[in-house]
Amino acid sequence: MSTVDKTIEVNVPVQVAYNQWTQFEDFPAFMEGITEVRQLDNTHLHWRADIAGKETEWDAEITEQVPDRRIAWHSTSGATNDGMVSFESAGTDKTRVMLHLDYDPQGFVENIGDALGMVSRRVEGDLRRYKALLESRGSETGAWRGRV
Numbered sequence: 001m002s003t004v005d006k007t008i009e010v011n012v013p014v015q016v017a018y019n020q021w022t023q024f025e026d027f028p029a030f031m032e033g034i035t036e037v038r039q040l041d042n043t044h045l046h047w048r049a050d051i052a053g054k055e056t057e058w059d060a061e062i063t064e065q066v067p068d069r070r071i072a073w074h075s076t077s078g079a080t081n082d083g084m085v086s087f088e089s090a091g092t093d094k095t096r097v098m099l100h101l102d103y104d105p106q107g108f109v110e111n112i113g114d115a116l117g118m119v120s121r122r123v124e125g126d127l128r129r130y131k132a133l134l135e136s137r138g139s140e141t142g143a144w145r146g147r148v
Contacts, residue, residue, distance in 0.1 A: 001080070004101045004120045008127040009090050012134050017095040018068045018087045019143035020134055026141055030129035032122055043148055045073075052109040065148035080104040097130070099123060 010017050020026070024037045024045055035055075036048040043062045048055065058078025065071045074082035083101035090096040101123060105114040113119065134140070 001102055001104050002114050002119065004103075004123050005099070006120070006123050006127055007096060007098045008131055010095045010097055010131045010134055011093065012095060012138070013093050014068050014087050014089050014095045016140050017097055017134060019140035019145075020130075021071060021085060021087075021097075022065075022144040023140065023142045030133050031126045032129075042144070042146055044076075047078075052113060054109075062148050065146065067145045067147065079106045097127065099127065 024039050027037045028034045033049045033051055034047065035050055036046075038046040040046055040059075043065075045060045045062070046057065047060060048057050050056075056078060058081075059076045060073045060081075061076050063072050063074060064084075068087060070084055070086040072082075072084040081101065081103040083099065083103075085100075086098045088096050088098075101119075103119065105111045105119075
């Protein structure tokens with residue numbers, strides 16, 4: 001099992017940063033390799049991605065969701081992965097977004113990519129694109145304020 005921890009500061013209020021993260025179907029706009037996310041219900045997602053040139057799919061379950069604080073999940077099919085994203089104020093209209101991801105690389109190519117730090121760099125790039133998306137827009141595309 002491998003782990004990635006990344007943090008970024010986004011120049012929007014906590015509520016805006018959190019609300020955008022709840023818009024899972026928008027993830028392909030900033031997550032490299034993610035081709036589709038379908039929200040099946042309040043706690044279940046179906047993911048499709050191109051990983052190392054191979055299309056892969058998996059399902060995930062949201063195990064904890066606290067508005068403006070955190071969202072945690074784990075995979076229920078496909079490659080093992082779980083994680084948490086948390087949000088905290090970093091000053092007026094500024095949010096610190098912290099992402100923790102545990103994952104199990106599958107096969108030779110993914111294991112080599114993991115050893116070379118490719119997943120870590122991809123997550124870092126995803127967070128930079130998330131920041132750019134939010135800051136250029138200044139508001140979220142939607143919100144889900146429920147608790148899990």
